[in-house]
Amino acid sequence: MKSVPKLIRRFVGILLLSSILIVVFNFIALAIITAYQSPNGSPWITADETAEALQSIEQGYVLSDEMTTELHKENTWAIYIDNATGKSVWHSDNLPESIPLEFTASDIANLTRGYIDGYPTFTGEAEDGLIILGYPKDSYWKHMWPSWDYRFIENLPQTILAVLAANVLLIFIIYMVVNTKLLKSIKPIADGIQALPTEQPVCLKEKGVLSELYIKINRTSEILQSQNYQLRKKETARANWIAGVSHDIRTPLSMVMGYAGQLESDTHLSDEERKKATVILRQSERMKNLINDLNLASKLEYNMQPIKPKQENMVAIARQVVVDFIDIGIGDKYHIKWLTDNSLNTCIVNANKDLIKRAIGNLIQNSINHNKNGCKIFVSVTADNNRCCISVADDGIGATDEQIEKLNNSPHYMVCDENTSEQRHGLGLLIVKQIISSHNGETIIEQSQYGGFEVKLILPL
Amino acid sequence: MDFNYLKQKRILLVDDEQEILDMVLSILNEDGFHNIQTAKSMKEAILAANKFVPELAILDIMLPDGDGFALMEQLKSQADYPILFLTARGEDEDKFRGFDLGADDYIVKPFLPKELTYRINAILRRSYKDENPIVKLYNSEIDFDRAEVIKDGEHIALTAKEYDILIALYHNAGHIVTIDALCEAAWGDNPFGYQNSLMAHICRIREKIEKSPSQPVSLITIKGLGYKLIVEGK
Incomplete structure (x- = not known):
């Protein structure tokens, strides 16, 4: 099945594209969020501003009103530690009781990067000491150990790419594992559907996730097979019926022809009586030909006539047919002209000699039958572009464009399933078309350059 | 006959x-x-x-x-x-x-x-x-048993190819035999490309059986199609 790899390619393509799009989307989202969040240095700035706003006076230190208001608004406490002693020399009114008033160096180090008693703290450097701001407990989250191995940072681009690739691979593997089973169960369905139009019987194992579909396809195949069998049976019965009738009619017709033939040449009979015998004989012959044609046409139609092709020389076959017609004597009114180029002696086609002879013979006979006042019949064989063209043309009464169009395109009444009231043409041309079509060739009916009717039989070399 | x-x-x-x-x-x-x-x-x-x-x-x-x-x-x-x-x-x-x-x-x-x-x-x-092996033509006779032509009392031998061609013509005496059928009779199942040789053989046969080979009366050419042997009584 050609469409499965295409389907897989498409699925994998969509998958890879989606993975890449998701990663890109995530990066964009991260960038937007971090742009809003960072750099979030406002507590540190506030601490620096507080340090600047703290004024040293005689009684100690005082914070400007403006800054005090701002700290209150944020619900933030502040404490100022003297560099020399490590003791608090000033603090805001709202300092919680749990906050110590004396700090060791390690306390300072801890609070700088982390918390005091759960309060996130930020420091600002003043002239002789350090301002510590304490924000409410749930206002900030601080990353306390922001340090990485240098090589890790150095290799970060490769690491990111490797992780991304690993992610994509992982997604792909998950996808394949999940979908292979599904594809496996779809494959028989696709194979089955593809086999249906070719009239092959389909038999899928009716189990698995899609068993219901399998069952339906199996049933469809059974119905098609049964319909085909019935149709074939009907066609065979029809062809056999025609063959049977044509066989059974041969013996009685033999009697009619035999005795009519004798009467025709009986010198004891009057001319008029012998003429009547001639009419009986000619009409019996027509019946005989009709039976033969009907039998052959029905067999060709239902593919019951084995073609058994061999390498045959079309020039020799056409020449033999022409000679046969000249030999049996077609009368002075008809002249057959052999127009094949003398340099073309062979034109080999894989064909059934007898059927091709029959086709050419039918065409010459058609020209004779349709031109009661006589005509010239031109037979030629040409070969070009890997095709062999056998042409039978005449300079007789010909046909109108409309009639030619009908002959080329309307189905014969014998093979037409609709309107059978209009009898289009005899079996001769139908047989020609059937023979040529069974040789994968083409029959072209057209106006002849000689003023009459022309049929070209095109056969692949 | x-x-x-x-x-x-x-x-x-x-x-x-x-x-x-x-x-x-x-x-x-x-x-x-x-x-x-x-x-x-x-x-x-x-x-x-x-x-x-x-x-x-x-x-x-x-x-x-x-x-x-x-x-x-x-x-x-x-x-x-x-x-x-x-x-x-x-x-x-x-x-x-x-x-x-x-x-x-x-x-x-x-x-x-x-x-x-x-x-x-x-x-x-x-x-x-x-029972009747001698074939009578207008100006000569063919004795197929001895593979020779008798013209004016003279016995002229036929070559193998001439014999094959003449016998094919004789079996269809009075009817046209196509060039292809004659080539097949003389050169077997793969007779393509012998048309010119056939013409040469026909000329030699005419020299043997006809009185005036340029105006044949027994072995007639049907242009483009083949040849016809006219035998007395057929």
């Missing part, structure tokens, strides 16, 4: 329908054949063949106690003479089977009386030709 001796040949006619037997008998009688024995079944035919010793048998295929193919094999096992099938079975397979078994001709019913008599005469001529 006088073929009256052929009318004396003994003919065995086998068909299960009396009316057909009567009609064929009447056709053959009218054509001059009177030495005819009829049979309606295989059994009758074998008995008749033993007593009558036919020189030609005309067989139907569908017989009440067997088929014509089996009958033919039995008849041929006793004596070798030409056999013609006259049957309503017109399928190619039947024809091929008949010819495969060695039948000389196969006619499908219905048939024209003349067609039957022409074919019987042709088979008899071919089968019993030894």
Whole structure:
């Protein structure tokens, strides 16, 4: 099945594209969020501003009103530690009781990067000491150990790419594992559907996730097979019926022809009586030909006539047919002209000699039958572009464009399933078309350059 | 050529329908054949063949106690003479089977009386030709047995190819034989590309059989199609 790899390619393509799009989307989202969040240095700035706003006076230190208001608004406490002693020399009114008033160096180090008693703290450097701001407990989250191995940072681009690739691979593997089973169960369905139009019987194992579909396809195949069998049976019965009738009619017709033939040449009979015998004989012959044609046409139609092709020389076959017609004597009114180029002696086609002879013979006979006042019949064989063209043309009464169009395109009444009231043409041309079509060739009916009717039989070399 | 001796040949006619037997008998009688024995079944035919010793048998295929193919094999096992099938079975397979078994001709019913008599005469001529081997032309005679032409009392030998070409023409004397059929007769199953050689051989044959080879009267050219041999009496 050609469409499965295409389907897989498409699925994998969509998958890879989606993975890449998701990663890109995530990066964009991260960038937007971090742009809003960072750099979030406002507590540190506030601490620096507080340090600047703290004024040293005689009684100690005082914070400007403006800054005090701002700290209150944020619900933030502040404490100022003297560099020399490590003791608090000033603090805001709202300092919680749990906050110590004396700090060791390690306390300072801890609070700088982390918390005091759960309060996130930020420091600002003043002239002789350090301002510590304490924000409410749930206002900030601080990353306390922001340090990485240098090589890790150095290799970060490769690491990111490797992780991304690993992610994509992982997604792909998950996808394949999940979908292979599904594809496996779809494959028989696709194979089955593809086999249906070719009239092959389909038999899928009716189990698995899609068993219901399998069952339906199996049933469809059974119905098609049964319909085909019935149709074939009907066609065979029809062809056999025609063959049977044509066989059974041969013996009685033999009697009619035999005795009519004798009467025709009986010198004891009057001319008029012998003429009547001639009419009986000619009409019996027509019946005989009709039976033969009907039998052959029905067999060709239902593919019951084995073609058994061999390498045959079309020039020799056409020449033999022409000679046969000249030999049996077609009368002075008809002249057959052999127009094949003398340099073309062979034109080999894989064909059934007898059927091709029959086709050419039918065409010459058609020209004779349709031109009661006589005509010239031109037979030629040409070969070009890997095709062999056998042409039978005449300079007789010909046909109108409309009639030619009908002959080329309307189905014969014998093979037409609709309107059978209009009898289009005899079996001769139908047989020609059937023979040529069974040789994968083409029959072209057209106006002849000689003023009459022309049929070209095109056969692949 | 006088073929009256052929009318004396003994003919065995086998068909299960009396009316057909009567009609064929009447056709053959009218054509001059009177030495005819009829049979309606295989059994009758074998008995008749033993007593009558036919020189030609005309067989139907569908017989009440067997088929014509089996009958033919039995008849041929006793004596070798030409056999013609006259049957309503017109399928190619039947024809091929008949010819495969060695039948000389196969006619499908219905048939024209003349067609039957022409074919019987042709088979008899071919089968019993030894009795009259000299073929008379306008200006010469051909002795196929000795492969030579007799012109003005002079015996001129035919080459192998000339013989093959002439015999093919003689078997269809009075009819056109296509260039392709003559090439096949002379050069076998792969006769392509011998058209020019054929023309050369025809010229040499004319020199042997014609009085004036440039104006042939016995071996006629049918332009583009083939050649025709005109034999006295045909």
